[in-house]
Amino acid sequence: MTNDSTQHDACIVFHDAAVSRGGRTIWQHGSFAIPNGSVTAIVGTNGTGKTTMMKAELGLLPLAAGSITILGRPAGSANRQIGYVPQSYTSDIDSNLTAEQSVLLGLTGTQFGIHVVTKAQKAKVRQALAFTGIEDKAHLRLSELSGGLRQRVAIAQALVSDPKLLMLDEPLANLDLASQRAVVHVLARLNKELGMTIQVVAHDLNMLLPILTGAVYLLDGHPHYAAMNQVLDSSLLTHLYGTTVQVVTTPQGDMFVTPSPDEPEDVVPDTHATAEIAQFHHHHGAGDAGHDAGARTPAVRNDAGGAR
Template sequence: MSAPEPALTFRDVSVIRGRRTIWSQADFEVPAGGVVAVIGPNGAGKTTLLHVVLGLLTPASGRVEVLGRKPGALNNEIGYVPQDYGSQLGEAIRARDAVTLGLCGHRWGLRRPTSAERERVERVLAAVDATSFADKRLSQLSGGQRQRVALAEALVSRPRMLILDEPLAALDLRNQREIVSLMQRINSEFGVTILVVAHDLNPLLPILTGAVYLLDGHPHFDTLDGVVDEELLSHLYGTPVEVVHTPQGDLYVRRSW
């Protein structure tokens, strides 16, 4: 039986904006089916990497494949949640309508959903525990509720990959835990590869299978065991980092003073 096709393939890829090289020599594969963080210091090019994956930015050199095709070719099979989810839709839209747009509002312009599409919207709202506030406007929702709606909209078209840009930013600890648990459930039940940009690894450590990390201007990929390394993380963030294993078997990283 042949091995599954990688979710992402980068071969000697570099990206230049203006006259500045954002990063170069990206040469790695990301296996399909996992939850993968994209990490690095501010300005390292994390969002740039997402734009390359989505086909919004053409590399200066090298080859990129996303789900076995050129970037952008299968964007209808990728659910993308940007940092500023809601700003493009408007604060007045209802949560249910925002999710419906994931089916009816992108490829053909806004149209009335079919009964089957309405049923699918209801199923995905239930899957992310958003049914109870589905009729509220986005402006009325908490940060955690907005993230559930964002995930529902990204999931409703049955994607093979989810790309999440800082989904835990500005959430309190309880909501971070709930969204991370939801991401784990989505990965398991829907079989979706999840690529998530994150500044803080700790909330995601229980569910991560690996990480793309941008080190010294070069993106790399490794499994979680290879990434959660004191020397690597200290070099990556430019400050001493300690990896802690608790007696209960939990793992977290912290700045070492």
């Protein structure tokens, strides 16, 4: 449950929230608060309601019970302060648009033709393109860009209106390893340099581990929130994903989550207790917020598809 002091410092607050669709309860009894300045993943197996949760937070789906507060206002009331990147962005948007035109939509919506683009708007677009590392691609059409670059265009479009909260639905899906790393690097900079609160729907935690501070996990029909040192627990993840999962760390401090049924029986994995794992979030002393993207070497691989 949440308390008043926690809610005061929170970006997202659930109070006994529930969502039903077609007469079926998707999840219920969600009560937790997600701090401002955090990077949070929504995790769970397919069909548990991860995207549904994000849509409920945006006020796009009605609640069957309870309430959700975003940035101090009821869900849906503060969407102008939220940057949202849907999973279907790359297929929904016109591929004939240039990267610059696509980002401009974040300011003008679908207004073309007689709509006059101001110098200030052009400057904001260039700033967003530069921050995401694609300013040199501004003149290229989306059809000429790779999936990873299109994803960064989507993030730039979400950023151009200076949101306080950035929400992304499976931003790493179908991207190669280099593109995933590039996107995660952009998210790390947004959080560290701009203090932006970020929420990501994710199927695989591995690539995001270096920047995550916590996770909402959908388990047994109920959403829960916990800091990463509590989520990175083999028993919890095994229950969550319905397959044997281990949290593994290397002597260099790399950490990844992996299913293990096919591992040789004579191999003893370098696993750590939750208390030990927590230390990997605090390499820079007590003053560290625990989510420095440089606090650990980035998680390096998706073994057997990661935690699926």
